[in-house]
Amino acid sequence: MDTARGSSAPTPPPSGPRRTRTGAASGAGTKGVPRARREAQILAAAVEEFGRHGHASASMASIARSVGVTKPMLYTYFGSKDGLYLACLERIAPRLVSAIEEAMTPDPPSVIASSGVPPRVLAAVFGVLEGQREAWFVLYDRTLQPGSDLHAAAHAHRAAIDRLAASGTADVLRAQGNEDPLDADALKHVWTGAVGALVGWWISHPEQSATEMAARCARLLAAIRAPH
Numbered sequence: 001m002d003t004a005r006g007s008s009a010p011t012p013p014p015s016g017p018r019r020t021r022t023g024a025a026s027g028a029g030t031k032g033v034p035r036a037r038r039e040a041q042i043l044a045a046a047v048e049e050f051g052r053h054g055h056a057s058a059s060m061a062s063i064a065r066s067v068g069v070t071k072p073m074l075y076t077y078f079g080s081k082d083g084l085y086l087a088c089l090e091r092i093a094p095r096l097v098s099a100i101e102e103a104m105t106p107d108p109p110s111v112i113a114s115s116g117v118p119p120r121v122l123a124a125v126f127g128v129l130e131g132q133r134e135a136w137f138v139l140y141d142r143t144l145q146p147g148s149d150l151h152a153a154a155h156a157h158r159a160a161i162d163r164l165a166a167s168g169t170a171d172v173l174r175a176q177g178n179e180d181p182l183d184a185d186a187l188k189h190v191w192t193g194a195v196g197a198l199v200g201w202w203i204s205h206p207e208q209s210a211t212e213m214a215a216r217c218a219r220l221l222a223a224i225r226a227p228h
Contacts, residue, residue, distance in 0.1 A: 038067075042069070042078070042084070043084075043088055043091055044132065045063045045066035045067050046058075046085070046088050047092065047132050047134055047135050048066075048134050049063050050085055050134075050138045051134025051135055051136070051137040051138045054137075054141050054144075055081075055082075055143050055144055055150060057143065058081070063084075082150055085150055086150065086153060088135070089154060089157065091135075092128070092138060092139060093139050096139070097160050097161060097164070100121055100161060102124065103117070103123070103124035117168055117172065118168070119221055121168065122198070122213075123210075126211075126213045126214050127210050129199065129210070130210040133203045134203065139154060139157055139158060140154075140196060141154060162192065165192050166184070168191075169184055169187040169188045169191055170188075172187070173187060198213075198217060
Protein backbone atom coordinates (compact mmCIF):
# COMPACT_ATOMS: atom_id res chain seq x y z
CA MET A 1 0.00 0.00 0.00
CA ASP A 2 1.44 3.34 -1.00
CA THR A 3 1.86 6.24 1.41
CA ALA A 4 1.80 9.87 0.26
CA ARG A 5 2.31 12.99 2.30
CA GLY A 6 -0.63 13.69 4.54
CA SER A 7 -2.50 10.57 3.40
CA SER A 8 -3.00 7.16 4.94
CA ALA A 9 -1.48 4.38 2.95
CA PRO A 10 3.04 3.31 2.59
CA THR A 11 15.00 -4.07 -0.57
CA PRO A 12 16.58 -5.75 -2.46
CA PRO A 13 17.15 -2.84 -4.81
CA PRO A 14 14.84 -2.98 -7.83
CA SER A 15 16.01 -4.69 -10.97
CA GLY A 16 14.40 -1.96 -13.07
CA PRO A 17 16.20 0.57 -15.23
CA ARG A 18 19.13 2.49 -13.88
CA ARG A 19 20.26 5.86 -15.10
CA THR A 20 22.73 6.10 -17.94
CA ARG A 21 25.20 8.93 -17.77
CA THR A 22 26.70 10.49 -20.83
CA GLY A 23 28.88 13.44 -21.59
CA ALA A 24 31.12 14.65 -18.78
CA ALA A 25 34.26 12.63 -18.25
CA SER A 26 34.59 10.59 -15.07
CA GLY A 27 35.81 12.74 -12.23
CA ALA A 28 35.07 16.00 -14.04
CA GLY A 29 32.75 18.56 -12.50
CA THR A 30 31.55 22.04 -13.36
CA LYS A 31 33.06 25.39 -12.40
CA GLY A 32 35.89 23.63 -10.60
CA VAL A 33 33.55 21.52 -8.44
CA PRO A 34 34.54 17.84 -8.35
CA ARG A 35 32.04 15.61 -10.15
CA ALA A 36 31.11 13.61 -7.05
CA ARG A 37 30.37 16.76 -5.08
CA ARG A 38 28.36 18.25 -7.95
CA GLU A 39 26.31 15.06 -8.27
CA ALA A 40 25.60 15.13 -4.55
CA GLN A 41 24.41 18.75 -4.84
CA ILE A 42 22.14 17.88 -7.75
CA LEU A 43 20.70 14.87 -5.96
CA ALA A 44 20.00 16.88 -2.82
CA ALA A 45 18.14 19.52 -4.83
CA ALA A 46 16.31 16.89 -6.86
CA VAL A 47 15.18 14.98 -3.76
CA GLU A 48 13.59 18.16 -2.44
CA GLU A 49 11.96 18.97 -5.78
CA PHE A 50 10.62 15.47 -6.41
CA GLY A 51 9.53 15.09 -2.79
CA ARG A 52 7.64 18.38 -2.77
CA HIS A 53 6.02 18.22 -6.19
CA GLY A 54 6.15 14.61 -7.35
CA HIS A 55 7.89 13.38 -10.48
CA ALA A 56 5.10 14.56 -12.79
CA SER A 57 5.27 18.20 -11.68
CA ALA A 58 8.94 18.45 -10.74
CA SER A 59 10.92 21.03 -12.70
CA MET A 60 14.38 20.24 -14.02
CA ALA A 61 14.92 24.00 -14.48
CA SER A 62 14.16 24.57 -10.80
CA ILE A 63 16.61 21.86 -9.78
CA ALA A 64 19.30 23.39 -11.98
CA ARG A 65 18.71 26.86 -10.51
CA SER A 66 18.94 25.49 -6.98
CA VAL A 67 22.36 24.02 -7.71
CA GLY A 68 23.60 26.88 -9.90
CA VAL A 69 24.11 24.82 -13.06
CA THR A 70 22.42 24.74 -16.43
CA LYS A 71 19.56 22.38 -17.18
CA PRO A 72 21.59 20.62 -19.90
CA MET A 73 24.14 19.79 -17.23
CA LEU A 74 21.50 17.73 -15.40
CA TYR A 75 20.97 15.70 -18.55
CA THR A 76 24.71 15.35 -19.00
CA TYR A 77 25.02 13.87 -15.54
CA PHE A 78 21.83 11.77 -15.33
CA GLY A 79 20.58 11.33 -18.87
CA SER A 80 16.96 12.32 -18.31
CA LYS A 81 14.41 13.42 -15.74
CA ASP A 82 13.58 9.76 -15.19
CA GLY A 83 17.26 8.97 -14.68
CA LEU A 84 17.54 11.70 -12.08
CA TYR A 85 14.45 10.42 -10.25
CA LEU A 86 15.87 6.89 -10.22
CA ALA A 87 19.16 8.21 -8.85
CA CYS A 88 17.24 9.91 -6.03
CA LEU A 89 15.29 6.73 -5.36
CA GLU A 90 18.44 4.66 -5.22
CA ARG A 91 20.03 7.23 -2.93
CA ILE A 92 17.39 6.93 -0.20
CA ALA A 93 15.38 3.68 -0.47
CA PRO A 94 18.09 1.11 0.35
CA ARG A 95 19.18 3.19 3.36
CA LEU A 96 15.62 3.31 4.68
CA VAL A 97 15.15 -0.43 4.26
CA SER A 98 18.46 -1.22 5.97
CA ALA A 99 17.73 1.13 8.86
CA ILE A 100 14.27 -0.34 9.43
CA GLU A 101 15.63 -3.88 9.26
CA GLU A 102 18.27 -3.04 11.86
CA ALA A 103 15.67 -1.43 14.13
CA MET A 104 13.59 -4.61 13.90
CA THR A 105 16.36 -7.01 14.89
CA PRO A 106 14.94 -9.94 16.87
CA ASP A 107 13.86 -9.03 20.37
CA PRO A 108 12.78 -11.15 23.31
CA PRO A 109 8.98 -11.43 23.60
CA SER A 110 8.98 -9.05 26.58
CA VAL A 111 10.41 -6.22 24.46
CA ILE A 112 7.96 -6.87 21.62
CA ALA A 113 5.04 -7.04 24.05
CA SER A 114 6.00 -3.68 25.54
CA SER A 115 5.92 -2.14 22.03
CA GLY A 116 9.58 -1.19 22.15
CA VAL A 117 10.04 -1.84 18.43
CA PRO A 118 7.81 0.92 16.91
CA PRO A 119 9.72 3.81 18.56
CA ARG A 120 12.99 2.31 17.34
CA VAL A 121 11.67 2.04 13.80
CA LEU A 122 10.49 5.65 13.84
CA ALA A 123 13.85 6.80 15.21
CA ALA A 124 15.58 4.88 12.41
CA VAL A 125 13.38 6.49 9.74
CA PHE A 126 13.91 9.98 11.12
CA GLY A 127 17.64 9.38 11.36
CA VAL A 128 17.89 8.46 7.68
CA LEU A 129 15.70 11.39 6.62
CA GLU A 130 17.49 14.04 8.69
CA GLY A 131 18.55 16.76 6.28
CA GLN A 132 16.45 15.36 3.41
CA ARG A 133 12.97 14.90 4.84
CA GLU A 134 11.21 15.12 1.48
CA ALA A 135 12.96 11.90 0.46
CA TRP A 136 10.14 9.87 2.01
CA PHE A 137 7.80 11.29 -0.63
CA VAL A 138 10.22 10.50 -3.42
CA LEU A 139 9.77 6.87 -2.47
CA TYR A 140 6.01 7.28 -1.97
CA ASP A 141 5.37 9.39 -5.08
CA ARG A 142 1.71 9.16 -6.10
CA THR A 143 2.32 10.88 -9.43
CA LEU A 144 4.22 7.94 -10.91
CA GLN A 145 2.31 6.34 -13.78
CA PRO A 146 1.23 2.76 -12.96
CA GLY A 147 2.91 0.34 -15.31
CA SER A 148 5.88 2.61 -15.91
CA ASP A 149 9.46 1.63 -15.15
CA LEU A 150 9.64 4.35 -12.48
CA HIS A 151 6.52 3.05 -10.74
CA ALA A 152 7.90 -0.49 -10.80
CA ALA A 153 11.22 0.63 -9.32
CA ALA A 154 9.57 2.60 -6.53
CA HIS A 155 7.06 -0.18 -5.88
CA ALA A 156 9.86 -2.73 -5.38
CA HIS A 157 11.33 -0.61 -2.60
CA ARG A 158 7.94 0.16 -1.09
CA ALA A 159 7.09 -3.54 -1.09
CA ALA A 160 10.22 -4.27 0.96
CA ILE A 161 9.19 -1.69 3.56
CA ASP A 162 5.63 -3.00 3.47
CA ARG A 163 6.84 -6.53 4.23
CA LEU A 164 8.80 -5.24 7.20
CA ALA A 165 5.74 -3.34 8.45
CA ALA A 166 3.58 -6.46 8.08
CA SER A 167 6.09 -8.55 10.01
CA GLY A 168 6.47 -5.98 12.78
CA THR A 169 2.78 -5.37 13.36
CA ALA A 170 2.05 -9.10 13.35
CA ASP A 171 4.78 -9.62 15.98
CA VAL A 172 3.34 -6.89 18.20
CA LEU A 173 -0.13 -8.44 18.08
CA ARG A 174 1.21 -11.97 18.49
CA ALA A 175 3.03 -10.94 21.65
CA GLN A 176 -0.36 -9.86 23.00
CA GLY A 177 -1.94 -13.19 22.10
CA ASN A 178 -3.66 -11.90 18.95
CA GLU A 179 -3.16 -14.11 15.90
CA ASP A 180 -5.92 -12.61 13.76
CA PRO A 181 -4.40 -11.97 10.28
CA LEU A 182 -6.98 -9.32 9.46
CA ASP A 183 -6.14 -7.42 12.65
CA ALA A 184 -2.48 -7.59 11.66
CA ASP A 185 -3.20 -6.35 8.14
CA ALA A 186 -5.36 -3.49 9.43
CA LEU A 187 -2.70 -2.46 11.94
CA LYS A 188 -0.04 -2.52 9.21
CA HIS A 189 -2.10 -0.04 7.17
CA VAL A 190 -2.60 2.18 10.22
CA TRP A 191 1.14 2.09 10.95
CA THR A 192 2.36 2.88 7.44
CA GLY A 193 -0.17 5.68 7.10
CA ALA A 194 0.92 7.11 10.46
CA VAL A 195 4.60 7.11 9.45
CA GLY A 196 3.83 9.11 6.31
CA ALA A 197 1.68 11.55 8.29
CA LEU A 198 4.40 12.02 10.90
CA VAL A 199 7.04 12.70 8.24
CA GLY A 200 4.68 15.25 6.68
CA TRP A 201 4.24 16.94 10.08
CA TRP A 202 8.01 16.93 10.57
CA ILE A 203 8.54 18.69 7.25
CA SER A 204 6.18 21.41 8.46
CA HIS A 205 8.25 21.81 11.63
CA PRO A 206 11.84 22.19 10.40
CA GLU A 207 13.03 23.25 13.85
CA GLN A 208 12.53 19.68 15.09
CA SER A 209 15.63 17.50 14.82
CA ALA A 210 15.48 13.76 14.15
CA THR A 211 16.33 13.10 17.80
CA GLU A 212 13.61 15.45 19.02
CA MET A 213 11.10 13.93 16.62
CA ALA A 214 11.92 10.40 17.76
CA ALA A 215 11.52 11.40 21.40
CA ARG A 216 8.21 13.11 20.65
CA CYS A 217 6.85 10.03 18.90
CA ALA A 218 8.01 7.78 21.73
CA ARG A 219 6.01 9.97 24.14
CA LEU A 220 2.96 9.83 21.91
CA LEU A 221 3.14 6.05 21.58
CA ALA A 222 3.52 5.73 25.36
CA ALA A 223 0.46 7.94 25.84
CA ILE A 224 -1.57 5.79 23.45
CA ARG A 225 -0.54 2.62 25.28
CA ALA A 226 -1.17 4.05 28.76
CA PRO A 227 -4.25 2.61 30.53
CA HIS A 228 -7.15 5.02 30.90
